[in-house]
Structure formats: C-alpha cells, structure tokens
Amino acid sequence: MPRLEFWYDLASNYSYLAAMRVEPMAARAGIDVVWRPFLLGPIFKAQGWNSSPFNLYPVKGRNMVRDMQRMCADRGLPFVLPDPFPANSLTAVRIAFLGEAEGWTARFSRAAFAVEFGEGANIADRATLDNVIARLGLDAVAIIARAQEDSVKDGLRQRTAEAQERGIFGAPSFITDTGELFWGDDRLEQAIAWARDARTQ
Amino acid sequence: MPRLEFWYDLASNYSYLAAMRVEPMAARAGIDVVWRPFLLGPIFKAQGWNSSPFNLYPVKGRNMVRDMQRMCADRGLPFVLPDPFPANSLTAVRIAFLGEAEGWTARFSRAAFAVEFGEGANIADRATLDNVIARLGLDAVAIIARAQEDSVKDGLRQRTAEAQERGIFGAPSFITDTGELFWGDDRLEQAIAWARDARTQ
Numbered sequence: 001m002p003r004l005e006f007w008y009d010l011a012s013n014y015s016y017l018a019a020m021r022v023e024p025m026a027a028r029a030g031i032d033v034v035w036r037p038f039l040l041g042p043i044f045k046a047q048g049w050n051s052s053p054f055n056l057y058p059v060k061g062r063n064m065v066r067d068m069q070r071m072c073a074d075r076g077l078p079f080v081l082p083d084p085f086p087a088n089s090l091t092a093v094r095i096a097f098l099g100e101a102e103g104w105t106a107r108f109s110r111a112a113f114a115v116e117f118g119e120g121a122n123i124a125d126r127a128t129l130d131n132v133i134a135r136l137g138l139d140a141v142a143i144i145a146r147a148q149e150d151s152v153k154d155g156l157r158q159r160t161a162e163a164q165e166r167g168i169f170g171a172p173s174f175i176t177d178t179g180e181l182f183w184g185d186d187r188l189e190q191a192i193a194w195a196r197d198a199r200t201q
Numbered sequence: 202m203p204r205l206e207f208w209y210d211l212a213s214n215y216s217y218l219a220a221m222r223v224e225p226m227a228a229r230a231g232i233d234v235v236w237r238p239f240l241l242g243p244i245f246k247a248q249g250w251n252s253s254p255f256n257l258y259p260v261k262g263r264n265m266v267r268d269m270q271r272m273c274a275d276r277g278l279p280f281v282l283p284d285p286f287p288a289n290s291l292t293a294v295r296i297a298f299l300g301e302a303e304g305w306t307a308r309f310s311r312a313a314f315a316v317e318f319g320e321g322a323n324i325a326d327r328a329t330l331d332n333v334i335a336r337l338g339l340d341a342v343a344i345i346a347r348a349q350e351d352s353v354k355d356g357l358r359q360r361t362a363e364a365q366e367r368g369i370f371g372a373p374s375f376i377t378d379t380g381e382l383f384w385g386d387d388r389l390e391q392a393i394a395w396a397r398d399a400r401t402q
Contacts, residue, residue, distance in 0.1 A: 047258050057248050059370045063384055070381075070391065073402075169260045180271075183264055186387040190271065201274075 003032045004195040005175040007168055009040040010096060010109060011052075011089035013068055013081075016117040017185040018172040019110055020077055025188065029196045035105045037096035038163045039089070039156065040171050046164065052086045068117075080120035087116060088124040094147040095129065097156045107136055204233045205396040206376040208369055210241040211297060211310060212253075212290035214269055214282075217318040218386040219373040220311055221278055226389065230397045236306045238297035239364045240290070240357065241372055247365065253287045269318075281321035288317060289325040295348040296330065298357045308337055 006022055008015035026033045044052070054061035065081055072079035092112055099105035111132045115121040121128045126144070133140035146152065163173075167181050174182040174191035178200050182191040193199070207223055209216035227234045245253070255262035266282055273280035293313055300306035312333045316322040322329045327345070334341035347353065364374075368382050375383040375392035379401050383392040394400070 047260075057370065059248075059368055063368065063370065063382060066382070067384070067388070070395075074391070167260055167264065169258065169264065181264060181267070183268070184387075186385075187268070190275070194271075 001030060001032045002195045002198060003034050003177055004191060005034045005036050007036045007038055007163055007171060007173040007175065008109070009038060009089055009171045010092045010112050010116070010123060011086035012040060012171040013064070013085075013117055014185045015172040016113040017068075017071060017075070017077075018188055019113050021075070022188060023106065025192055026195075029192045031192060031195050033106070035096070035100070035109060036159070036163075037093045037105065037109065037156075038168075038171075039093055039160045042160050043164055043169060047169065054085070078118040080118065082116050082120045082122055084122070087122055090124075091144070091147060092123045092129060094152050094156055095133070095143060097159065098143065098147050098152050104136060104138065108132065111135060202231060202233045203396045203399060204235050204378055205392060206235045206237050208237045208239055208364055208372060208374040208376065209310070210239060210290055210372045211293045211313050211317070211324060212287035213241060213372040214265070214286075214318055215386045216373040217314040218269075218272060218276070218278075219389055220314050222276070223389060224307065226393055227396075230393045232393060232396050234307070236297070236301070236310060237360070237364075238294045238306065238310065238357075239369075239372075240294055240361045243361050244365055244370060248370065255286070279319040281319065283317050283321045283323055285323070288323055291325075292345070292348060293324045293330060295353050295357055296334070296344060298360065299344065299348050299353050305337060305339065309333065312336060 004026060006018065008019060022033050044050075049056055052061075054064050068079050068081070096105050096109050096112070099108050112123050115128060115132060116123045123129065129144060130140040133143050166175065170183055172185055172188075174188065176191065176195040176198070178194075178198055180191070180194050180199070182188075182194075205227060207219065209220060223234050245251075250257055253262075255265045269280050269282070297306050297310050297313070300309050313324050316329060316333060317324045324330065324333075330345060331341040334344050367376065371384055373386055373389075375389065377392065377396040377399075379395075379399055381392070381395050381400070383389075383395075
C-alpha cells in the first residue's frame, strides 16, 4: 500500500482539521497513514519566531479564528480556541511519539485534538492528559511517566530534527513515498492523490 | 446580484491562481466579482516585513514554488516564477486601479498575471506593460501616463489603507456583502458559497 506521512504538532489548530479526516480519506484511496508527531516550536524558532505566527501577527490570528469557525461548521466539527493558544504541547507530543511503538498514536492524537479544539481544554494540564489517555483504556500514570524517559525525549528531538531536514516549516505537512511535501490541511486531497498515484511531476 | 470583492496585488502568485478562475466560478453561482487591486507592500511593512514572506522564509518559499507547479499543472495553467520575485508591481497596480472607471481592470489584470506567472515576464518593465495594454486594444502610452497622475496615486493609497482597515493581511482576499473576509485562493469556493447565500454564520 502507498503511504502518506502526516506530520503534526498537537498544538496546531490546522492539524486538528487534518487529523479528523485523514484516515477515512486515505482509506478510500487505499493509502496507509503514518502519523508523525513532532514539535513546531524549534522549527518556528529557526525562522525567528518565538510564538505562533497567529500571535505574532494578530490580524492574521483573528482571521484564523474566524476561518476555523467556518471550516469546522462546514465539516460538522466543534471548535473552541483553547486559552492559552497555542498550548504547550511538549508532554502531549511526547506521549503521541511514545504511542507509535504500541499503535495508539492516532487514537490518542485524535482524542487530544478533540478536547483541545472541540472543548477548549489545555493539553498541558495533567488532568486533561489523564482523561484523554484513560478514555483510550490505557494506564495514564504509567504512560505519562514513560513519556518523560530519555529515550522518548531523544527520539522526539530526532524526529523534530528530521522534520527540519526534510523541509517542513509548518503543520500539518504531508510527505508521499516519492518525497513530495505538501503543507496545510488545504492540500490533503492533493497529497492523497499524489500518494495514491506515486506521482513525481 | 450578490457581490464578491476580490482583493489582489499583481505581484502575488496566489492571486494569479484566483484571478484565472474567479469569474467563471462566480458566474456559475450568480455572483458579481468586484476587482479590487491594492498594494501588499504597505500591509507587509505594517507586519514588520520588508519583502515577501516567501523570501524572508526561504524554506517556505521553496515549497511555494513546488506548490505553484503542482497547482498550475492540475489546473492546466503555465507557471514560471518571475525574476525578481516578487516584482515591483507599483505601476501595474496603478494601471489596474485606473481601469476600474473604464471597465478593463479584470482583463488587464488577467493579461498581466498571464505574462508574469505564465511566462516569467517582469511587470515592472515598461515593454511588458506596453505589450499587455496594447493586446487589450488600448493606448499604452496614454494609459501609463495617466496611471502616474496624482488622482490615481492618491486613490490607490486610499484603497490600500482601506484594505488594512478591513483586516486584509495578504492576497488574494475575498470579502462578501456581509463583510466576511476569506484569505487565499484555497478559500475561493467557500467565499463564493457564502456570498451566494449571504451567510453570516
């Protein structure tokens, strides 16, 4: 099966839009989705930004909120902008990274996105993470402890470095087997078509 | 008829994508398009940028070029990135502004976009502008002279100030009769649907 890598940060609102539709779209096209959680912070810092561009450019940020309201309404998704925005997603993304070896990264990520952008919960809060993990039928205490181990911290650091090496500058991003990089939920249809057809030009 | 304002700068590559499809899409929806040329430069300057974000953030800029190649291929449009990019569009945008009173702004803008992003021509060159205007059956010498008159300079300055007041931060942007602001060629379908239905929420 062709694969499509889905690169996202759990603090990223447009990644929420993509996470909620990528699996059924890929399934219809006969494509496997590879969930690739990473941290946007270091990528933004390399571009000279110490926060989200939606905070650095408030006019753009206000339109993003309105855009999210319209897009979520069209797709039947709830939307509440969390406060603070963006959330500190470090622990949540470490958990998502940890889940790859055990196969629950996608389920955890969708559940985290749902409470964050559907209900406005702060995914930096321990209680929020406890609830999200417990709802998956997993052991929150054990998982949060393991997410702080050096192997996870180092692995996620390497993952984020890989994102930068491969030209990722924002989230969500999609990479096909032929190395085509697509940026933004708006390019998900095109990314899936390119992955399905193994297009190179 | 409902109206949709189409705000664009002739140096903006994503405005090229929108300009080449907005009229047939709007016609099918029973909407009038109001072409609103303005200058992105002062808007970018207000956000602290002295050039296009595609130059300030080269990794993003490289992906934009690839994205344009893919999008133009999908839509059957030619694409050549002009050099320099972005072009100095001041005179061309003044000409487009001048054309509003005479009804040839849309035709001129499409013709300018076509040579700029379809062939890589520099729209700051007098010869390029001469050719574009002459192809419309208009008097290039007279029009370029009139585009330098104070009334045009002042009018375009006010137009650009209006863009900023109405929350425009990039191009293309679309504004419906109910004041909904959409940013980017990717939102053209949605903007047309909102304009057609006079949606407010």
